[in-house]
Amino acid sequence: MTKSRILIVIGFIAHFGFGNTQVFNIAFIIASILGVAPIAIQAFGALKVKVISIDVLVTIAVIGAFLIQNYEESAIVTFLFLFGSWLEARTLNSTRSAIKELTEMAPEVAFKQMENGEFEEVDVWDVDEGDILQVRTGGKVPVDGTVVIGEGHINEASITGEADPVRKETDSEVFAGTILENGTLQIRADRVGEDTTFGKIIELVEEAQDSKSEAERFIDQFSQWYTPAVLVLAFIVWIFSQNVELAITILVLGCPGALVIGVPVSNVAGIGNGAKNGVLLKGSEVIQDFSKVDTILFDKTGTLTVGNPEVAEFKTYGDADQALSYLASVENESDHPLAKAVLSQLGDIEMYPVDETNVVKGGGIVAEVDGHRVAIGNVALMEKENIQLTKEAREDFEAYEKGGNSLVITVVDGELKALMGIRDQIRPGIKQDLQAMKALGVKNLIVLSGDNQGTVDLVAEELGLTEAHGNLLPEDKADYLKELQAQGQIVAFVGDGVNDSPSLALADIGIAMGSGTDVAIETSDVVLMNSNMSRLPHALGLTKATANNMKQNIVIAVGTVLVLLAAVFFSDWMNMSIGMLVHEGSILVVILNGMRLLRYRLKGTDVETANAKEVHA
Incomplete structure (x- = not known):
């Protein structure tokens, strides 16, 4: 791409600066060849698997422009197309920053107690379950474990999204990737390597960002018939008009580049935002379903209440x-x-x-x-x-x-x-969180509990819930959930991920509390890593914003193509270079629109307040 850019600049300088047509043509011919080569290779690879991709359209258009000796158009089109591809790759990499940041937080070494009782630095992969490790002030906790000696404060932001340090003492649980801000701890390794909570978070975020939503699958299917349709349209135009340049222009303008990049950018940015704020959204399909939820069922103990009588x-x-x-x-x-x-x-x-x-x-x-x-x-x-x-x-x-x-x-x-x-005490701030859920469009907030009906009714009355059902076994909760789904409601279930596993699995969206316990991560669709309900309104608001962002990008992409094709037939100023420039502009617009999600904050929540404090600090 860099060589093509330099050659294009040389060609324009030679033409407009010195009036040298020969250097102008040679520069653009070489630029066209260098530019179309990687595009043609991609097109050939797609054709081998019987897919007519956008690369095929661009390759045919560039070869056609080259054959009619429109070297300027062919060189500029290839450069803009490659620039757009580079921009897409760069943007996806930047929106995957959540994974990059998490990976960089992963501990690499540990201080392991040897047979002589001394602690020596070893590679984190050399630590086995049951080993005694030492963590010093400023050091990273290398594994999931239990404190056996010492006390201190640990920053668990990498796990929970909470910036405030948490006090740890004997028998306290600690997580890999967290940072000891003061004190010295000796911990027993309970889970090591990829089995740690931190390792599972990285794996989940990677899988989620690589997953495809219903919108993305639609676009994949759409492109399978859209691209051949553009080829057919260009051929028909050429047959009736005998205007090769017009047909080639249609091929270029029909490239739906923004459509291909728009939805993945929204998806990845939304999941990345969630990961930074202690919310794991396990895939773009989860985003679509969660954004449509109209009923949320809550387990009481440990969810609406603290869980400590x-x-x-x-x-x-x-x-x-x-x-x-x-x-x-x-x-x-x-x-x-x-x-x-x-x-x-x-x-x-x-x-x-x-x-x-x-x-x-x-x-x-x-x-x-x-x-x-x-x-x-x-x-x-x-x-x-x-x-x-x-x-x-x-x-x-x-x-x-x-x-x-x-x-x-x-x-x-x-x-x-x-x-x-x-x-059991009501969670602090839970009433405001539930009101925020209602403001986001959730119609029914229902508590299901094994406690007596009187206790459950009091909790529901205090929190302003829609319904309250007590004396329920786990299977009773699951049956009630099925009844709501049979009535056409889209149901989310919020539980601790242990006793409520059947309901978490059956719900349209299973949301687990529990500081990232193994059962919670494996069973649910959404994990609130810090067991803080204030993250739930943020998660719902984020999924709604992400789903809307995807729709906006689709409208922008499709609208651009329709406007360009209309301009070809009903104006005199449209050509390949202008069309490709507009295309790249639309790609930039959908990218910037998608990346807005990285800065998303739900107004009025503690997420926004905490970030505001950080800004002013």
Whole structure:
């Protein structure tokens, strides 16, 4: 392309500067030959597989212009066509910057503990599961693992899209590709190499950007008959007009270059934007489907709620100090989520040895502590223990349950001592996120949960959801989803990627929370890598913007071809060079239009706010 450009410049200088027609012709002849050679090779390769590509049109047009000794046209057309191809390749490479940036973040070395206890630098591929690794301040975490010694703050932006550092301590999970901003950690390697979350993210983004949407498949099929149609049109024009130059001009102007590049640029740019913001869109087909969603189903625990139960209400009866110590002693031996909530509420408190523990299924625990019989559980356990409850106590139980709490009742030697109401907390900011989804055109927001109906109703009322359904097993959720689909609704399901795998797989769009867990990545169509619901409105807005961007580029491309062909028949100024210049201009327009998606931000979300803060910082 560079040689052709130089020769074209030499030809024009010779012609207009010195009036040398011979040098002018020679320069343009050589430029035409150099320019058409790579195009002809591509055309021949396409014909070998029985495909009449755009390269075929351009090759025939250039050879025709060369034969009628219109060297200026043939040289300029080949140069512009090659320039357009270079521009397309460069643009796709730049829009794939998300992959490039992720790849550059991939760790290459690790400090591995050797047999003598010392840490030595090794290639990351020499690390095996179970190895103990050291990560120092400013270093990259080389594998997915668990902290065994040390504490510090890690920047997990490469995994979650969140810029704020996350505190890590013993037993904390860490991810490959993240950066330790302060402290020193020793971690146990749990997943290494391509099995790490970071490795899977790179693989997913690569696969997604290489996938084809319905629009792209349509364009592939369209070109199969469009290109031959242009050839036939040019031949018919030549037969009736006997004007070779007119027929060749039609071949050049009929090249739908912008149509070929427009949709892939939009697709790749949209997926790249998502990857930079902690949203994995697994393919351009996902973009099309997600942009049409009108109903979203939510699992409650870990999705609309934090997933970590906390004591919301607490009441004691009489002198309960000793009873609370008994309560803490019993719960300290349990790994139940409610037990953790109780211990967190009680804090540092005296403990006693626990004897003869008996777990009552669906009720709670009965144990001997310091010579006292301690029963801890729900109302059903109290009835089984024949505990005599006052009217006040029963009213308290009823009020706590109406508030959406799970009850933890403590009775010592048959006497009620304490009542705790424990419930999962609503995710901060989730109500605003749901309102943003409605503003984006989602008509139905429905919660499905295994919790009791009262608790689910309270969550739905607080968040302004359309419907709430409780007491559902995973298969019940899947059946309900199928019913909505049978009614013609386009349904997305948001879950944690573990218990809700059937629904994630059945939904038109499965959206997984869960900080990039293996099940979430494999089952869903969209992954919110930081489990932050604020990314969901951004993801929906991005897919809608991307789908619209694809349509805009198709209109621009097709409209350009129609205008040019009309100009050939109804004007005197149109020729091959002008037509090809307009074509390249349309390619540039669709490229710039597609690349706008790289800067897309949904107004009013924390994504936009965070980026604004970065700009002003």
